[in-house]
Amino acid sequence: MSIRVIFLGTSGAIPTEKRGLPATLLKRGTELFLFDCGEGLQRQMIKAKIGFHKRMKVFLSHLHGDHVLGLPGLLQTMSLMDRKVKLEVYAPVGTKHFLECVAESLQYALTFPLEIHEIQDAGVACKETEYVIKAVWANHVLPTLAFAFIEKPRPGKFYPEKARAFGVPEGVLWSKLQHGDPVTLSDGRIVAPEDVSGPLRRGRKIVYTGDTQPFKGFARFASGADLLIHEATFDDTLSEKAVEDGHSTPRQAALEAKKAKAKTLVLTHLSARYTDTGLLLAQAKKVFNNVTVAEDFLELELLLSE
Numbered sequence: 439m440s441i442r443v444i445f446l447g448t449s450g451a452i453p454t455e456k457r458g459l460p461a462t463l464l465k466r467g468t469e470l471f472l473f474d475c476g477e478g479l480q481r482q483m484i485k486a487k488i489g490f491h492k493r494m495k496v497f498l499s500h501l502h503g504d505h506v507l508g509l510p511g512l513l514q515t516m517s518l519m520d521r522k523v524k525l526e527v528y529a530p531v532g533t534k535h536f537l538e539c540v541a542e543s544l545q546y547a548l549t550f551p552l553e554i555h556e557i558q559d560a561g562v563a564c565k566e567t568e569y570v571i572k573a574v575w576a577n578h579v580l581p582t583l584a585f586a587f588i589e590k591p592r593p594g595k596f597y598p599e600k601a602r603a604f605g606v607p608e609g610v611l612w613s614k615l616q617h618g619d620p621v622t623l624s625d626g627r628i629v630a631p632e633d634v635s636g637p638l639r640r641g642r643k644i645v646y647t648g649d650t651q652p653f654k655g656f657a658r659f660a661s662g663a664d665l666l667i668h669e670a671t672f673d674d675t676l677s678e679k680a681v682e683d684g685h686s687t688p689r690q691a692a693l694e695a696k697k698a699k700a701k702t703l704v705l706t707h708l709s710a711r712y713t714d715t716g717l718l719l720a721q722a723k724k725v726f727n728n729v730t731v732a733e734d735f736l737e738l739e740l741l742l743s744e
Contacts, residue, residue: 441466441642441740443665445706446482447474448732450671450685451504452710457734458482459504460707462646462667464587470494471571473585473646473667479508480515486735490516491523495564497571498529499648500582501536510540517549524551528563528571530581531556557583569641574659576650578684584648586659589641592742593618593631600634642740645700649707651681652690657697664740666691666700667732669707674721688718692725706732 442465447458459476463486470492483490498506509527516525527533534554557563557573564571569589576582596616598608606612606629611621620630645660646667660666671685680687686694688705695703703726705718712718715731722729730736 439467439742441644443644443667443738443740444486444488445704445732445734445736446479446486446488447476448706448708448734448736449476450707450709451502453478454710454713457708457710459508461508462706463488464644466569468492471587472496474499474505474648475508475512476504477508477511479512482734490519491521493523494525495571496525496527496529497563497583497585497646498527498533499576499584499646500530500578500580501532502580502649505648506533506536510537510544513537513548513552514544514546517546521550524553526553526555526564528555528557528573530583531558572659574655576648576656577653578649578651582648582650582684584650584656584659585646586663587642587644587646589643591638591640594636594638596635601629604629604633606634639742642742644740645698647686649685651684651686652694656694660694660698660700663698663700664702665738666695666698666703667706668694668703670705670718670722670731671707671709673712673717688722688729689725692722692729695726695729700726701728702738703729704732704736704738705729708732 444463447461449457453459458478460474461476461479462473464471560574562570563573572586573583576584614621615631618631622628643663644665645663647669668691669686670688670691672680674687674689677687719731
């Protein structure tokens with residue numbers, strides 16, 4: 439199962455002719471994970487051919503307008519399209535009050551269940567059978583979360599010859615072993631997955647920073663990321679402004695990627711002043727070579743390791 443990451447909005451606080459406000463979509467199978475909801479999100483989803491009826495979890499990094507003002511519109515559009523599937527939102531404390539105020543003012547009703555999980559502590563924010571999503575407090579001018587999508591390890595490569603040697607008949611029992619479950623044979627013997635398979639294969643890890651300055655512990659949080667999506671609002675010559683506004687520069691993002699031993703770095707949340715991102719890319723590449731500057735509708739695919 440591949441994972442596709444689609445950058446729906448890559449600007450900072452102000453949209454530009456070519457860049458929408460922050461929104462990054464992760465598509466895994468039939469499930470969608472949306473990180474931040476800038477204004478105009480619905481149009482970006484339509485252009486990217488993302489449906490409004492699929493299973494979706496939304497993760498908000500913080501309650502600045504450029505990261506959340508697209509959510510009320512998304513909820514309304516989904517209702518107008520008669521969505522029925524539950525939508526889950528994971529976000530800092532205050533999100534529920536924000537959405538309640540908007541709903542009361544605009545007088546709209548939802549056609550689907552909405553679950554809001556307000557995150558108070560760092561740690562596992564969401565836990566499912568095949569993945570977890572962890573959160574950590576970042577370093578911005580108000581409470582802000584960074585997120586890590588982490589797939590659980592998969593069973594190792596299945597070896598049919600080993601299964602036959604243990605006397606496991608083909609069919610249902612092979613399938614169970616391939617999915618990591620032990621089986622009991624007719625003679626009472628128990629065969630474990632590790633008896634007939636190679637070592638566990640690590641899952642994929644994708645880290646999204648939201649808005650942040652560099653902060654202690656982030657490299658450990660992002661350690662081994664297959665993809666690190668890091669904000670780089672200002673170029674290196676504006677490092678003082680970056681500190682003042684709670685943002686990062688390309689060099690700082692690259693240093694974090696290097697410390698975390700990430701495979702790929704993507705810079706996003708770019709100030710509207712940069713019509714040519716070559717400067718940002720060059721500054722990051724001085725520290726970390728495998729880096730890309732995101733553009734709206736950039737798509738990246740993360741394949742499963744063998």
